Amino acid sequence: MTEDRNFRSHYYEKVGFRGVEEKKSLQILLKDDPLDDQKLAVFCQRFPVPVMYRQLVWKVLLGILPVHQSVHQFVWNQRTQQCNDLQRSLKVMNIINDETSEAEVIFKMFLLQEGLLPLEDENLHDIEDSIISLDVATATCDMTEDFDDAYWLAFRIYQLREKHADLLETMPSSFISYLTKEDPVLYEHLEALKCVKRLPYQKWFQSLFSSVFPVSTVERIWDRFIGGSCKFLVFVAIAIFLTYKMQLINTKKQQDLLKFLEKLPCDHCDVILMKASELWEKYGCTKAELL
Template sequence: MASANFRKTYFGSLGLQVVQAKPSLETALQGDILDIERLNKLCLWVRIPHAYRPLVWKVLLGTISLAKEVWPFVDAQREEQFQDLKQCVAVLSRPSSAIRPDDNLTASTMVYMLLIQLDTRSPHHLSQAFTPTSLPSLSHLHALANMMLEVCDTSESDAYWLFESFVLKYNVSLPGYGPAVDAERERIMTEMGALQNLLKAQNAPLLNHILSFGKGLDAYCYSWFRTYFANVLPPQSLEGIWDIFIGGAPGIFPYLGLSLLLACKRKIEAVRSATELVYLFTNVERVVDMDAVANTAIDLWERPVLEGMNKDLRKALGYNF
């Protein structure tokens, strides 16, 4: 595969003698102090094996220290805090919910745990406000929480703390945090502008058809970018995309949007109203192969890097363009 050849050469520039992800990660994870730049580069050019992903993401998101000697202490403290937060949700949700402290962790529980953790009100005032009906829509947070649950399928505590780190690092909007909402909208509109430019270059008639119903791309695709596509792609398809994103390349998401639009091109062309288009994009997972969409997005994202190389180097790497 051409992209595999490119990654092999890239590994050589990093001083790695192997291209397999597992040996490369084991090398990167050796030593008392981890090299975050090395891990970033591995995330960009290799798909991280599922078993290693929680640890790699915890390091890159700042959930744990680069110094391994403090991990046991931090893990113990985090586990205790995790159990306390889970207990708080069980207490504050009564009698409106049947949540119990010993229940399996759910995305909803994770969201409520985070809101409790970040809330500065007294327990009395918090208990009065903490009801599902009193909270605004939290669907974007549920999608992110569910993604972390799937990634950390062996540790509920890891899933929660990765979720917390992700939300705080990337300024995901939360109820009552106005600046985060503004920053989030600015990010999304920038990414959607990039998507529109990519689609115009790849298939201008398709873009014109979408825009012909009098609405911009944000009317159809905003939630994709708000959830980092966690509400569209299943976790097993999205994990590799998030590897690249967490590794330092947020520019992957416009390419993922492009790949989705191109994958359902014929369905889009058959649409005759904005309402039909909204319905299609809301249910897009039913009409396309999401694994293929993710792989195409990665290839599209890599291509500009390759196009920066001269023809002889591309040929040496096994590419025919």
């Protein structure tokens, strides 16, 4: 049976229908009531989620919607009402208006809901990671057509990021460890330019790459993150450096190298994700994070 599946998978990829079987598997999972969130999480870690199902899968895994599909509409009505109440409160307090960007509205709604909203608007940027949080909100706005969807996805992703705060803090050291193993020559070059401590990977990790890649690529990274693989972010960073190794090696000034990394070209996103997946599997994270 396994050999038959492998043959069919290979055939589908050859004729341009890569992921056909995975899509069918997800469709089967989504027929269950209640949904099996553990199986959905495993799917997210192993395969890109088809666009037409992504929001539903994310909402279930993020706890926006319950696993019982029979009550989805009722719960979503409550979520929508809560969203409306938050917006109305901010307008009454003159904290937002019709000119406020959607991303900023989402961030302020999150702060209000969490009891963290400063009384003075000028103090908003004193909040740690405010710019990064706005990047996340901007990404969810770009991913969705409905504001309520954008808000609840951003809100839960903020919470998930906080849940993994300790792990996110250790990622720079994990990055250095893995890069040293994968390409010691590249690492030595970064050390020679005294770049290692100034690399933008901390911003990359905290923003979940929302400020780095096009939204279509960010969605595929978030599939893994929302599915439970926080460590996948480290391998995305490693893959960036391996993909652009020649440009980095040929850059002889620290300032030029950092400038290149601050605004990466968007022409190798698929290659980067493929390399990140290979590294994730190579270092055993497949088994460790799916347990």
